Amino acid sequence: MISPSVSALVDGEVYVPGLPADHLVDTYGIPADQIAKLGSAENPHGTSPLARRAVEQVLDRMSIYPEWTSRQLREAIARRYGVTPEGVVCGSGETEVIALVIRAYAGPGEPVLMHAPCFPLYRIFATMENRKPVYVPMGKDFNLEMDHYLDALASRPKIAFLTSPHNPSGQLVSEADVRRVCEAAHEDTLVVLDEAYIHYSETEGSVHLLRNYSNLMVLRTFSKAYGLAGLRVGFGMSGNAALIEPLRRLKPTWNVGQLQLAGAIAGLQDDAHVARAVKTVVEMRGYVAQQMASMTRFRMVPHSRANFFLTEILDPALDSDIVFEELLKRGVIVKNGNHIEGLGSRYLRVDLNLKVHMDRFLNALNDLPAR
Ligand SMILES: Cc1ncc(COP(=O)(O)O)c(C=O)c1O
Numbered sequence: 001m002i003s004p005s006v007s008a009l010v011d012g013e014v015y016v017p018g019l020p021a022d023h024l025v026d027t028y029g030i031p032a033d034q035i036a037k038l039g040s041a042e043n044p045h046g047t048s049p050l051a052r053r054a055v056e057q058v059l060d061r062m063s064i065y066p067e068w069t070s071r072q073l074r075e076a077i078a079r080r081y082g083v084t085p086e087g088v089v090c091g092s093g094e095t096e097v098i099a100l101v102i103r104a105y106a107g108p109g110e111p112v113l114m115h116a117p118c119f120p121l122y123r124i125f126a127t128m129e130n131r132k133p134v135y136v137p138m139g140k141d142f143n144l145e146m147d148h149y150l151d152a153l154a155s156r157p158k159i160a161f162l163t164s165p166h167n168p169s170g171q172l173v174s175e176a177d178v179r180r181v182c183e184a185a186h187e188d189t190l191v192v193l194d195e196a197y198i199h200y201s202e203t204e205g206s207v208h209l210l211r212n213y214s215n216l217m218v219l220r221t222f223s224k225a226y227g228l229a230g231l232r233v234g235f236g237m238s239g240n241a242a243l244i245e246p247l248r249r250l251k252p253t254w255n256v257g258q259l260q261l262a263g264a265i266a267g268l269q270d271d272a273h274v275a276r277a278v279k280t281v282v283e284m285r286g287y288v289a290q291q292m293a294s295m296t297r298f299r300m301v302p303h304s305r306a307n308f309f310l311t312e313i314l315d316p317a318l319d320s321d322i323v324f325e326e327l328l329k330r331g332v333i334v335k336n337g338n339h340i341e342g343l344g345s346r347y348l349r350v351d352l353n354l355k356v357h358m359d360r361f362l363n364a365l366n367d368l369p370a371r
Pocket residue numbers: 041092093094095096119163167194196220221222223229233234
């Protein structure tokens with residue numbers, strides 16, 4: 001009988017993405033322009049205009065294979081972040097780079113360290129490939145418990161994932177903690193710092209540490225602050241190009257297309273678009289915190305530095321399935337905590353977006369009938 005090599009490929013859990021707006025249009029007849037889509041961490045201002053123009057200009061290139069290593073994009077990234085082009089690998093979204101890292105650096109049965117909860121794809125890719133996820137539980141209000149994380153490094157994981165800001169809590173990993181992890185990691189351990197949401201923290205992140213630590217790789221994406229989630233481009237960087245070379249060998253050959261390359265190269269220059277998104281997100285973080293402070297049935301989990309935050313459900317008569325469905329009926333899509341492993345049924349992850357959408361979310365929460 002023909003069967004997959006790993007049982008997780010048959011019955012393992014797959015990723016549950018944020019719902020598309022069409023779902024509410026089709027299910028509840030809510031007009032598209034009255035829907036607040038707050039479950040996929042997308043850019044409040046949409047696509048980078050520079051990227052859009054660049055893509056429009058290269059439509060004719062669709063008949064031509066792209067340069068298979070994304071050389072021009074790697075060069076642009078290298079200039080921007082002070083690494084060499086050989087120290088950069090590009091993927092069809094950062095997600096692809098995560099999958100490559102797991103395949104290349106952890107063998108079957110070998111441990112891959114991550115927080116619980118965390119971005120589900122670390123765990124999903126690891127189990128699909130028969131690698132072994134190992135978790136560091138987060139503390140009260142999603143404290144990263146970095147001392148425990150450091151203790152866990154003693155078990156010599158092959159890969160140690162850190163997410164900064166962390167998904168789903170938005171907690172920022174301090175530069176000092178990234179240093180501590182790189183220094184404490186056993187020589188077999190690759191430290192992978194996922195900075196998908198770093199722009200929204202209003203810090204430069206820890207890319208500069210690539211100069212100091214040869215066991216560090218930093219991952220980023222064009223999906224968030226550049227507004228290019230539908231284009232699908234992400235990348236990994238290391239100051240130690242030898243860590244990147246296996247990923248380039250392993251990747252599907254032409255994994256980044258002509259339109260992706262042109263859009264990403266232009267998007268990387270679009271500082272104005274990034275700044276606009278960051279400004280909106282930071283303003284709305286303060287606004288929503290203020291508005292939620294007076295709520296008794298819900299609470300904003302503090303200290304998010306990302307473009308989303310966790311809402312804790314305080315009312316014991318409610319859980320995240322109930323609130324998620326009730327919000328849908330009111331035209332608001334969020335992420336149900338039950339769909340993020342390790343988060344449980346008392347939380348929702350909610351994007352920070354335009355004020356009109358945040359007001360839809362706040363009004364919907366206030367509108368939920370008592371049970
Ligand atoms: C922490 C984290 N890393 C990576 C990604 C994936 O990014 P991309 O769209 O580039 O695949 C996400 C997307 O939700 C994420 O939350």
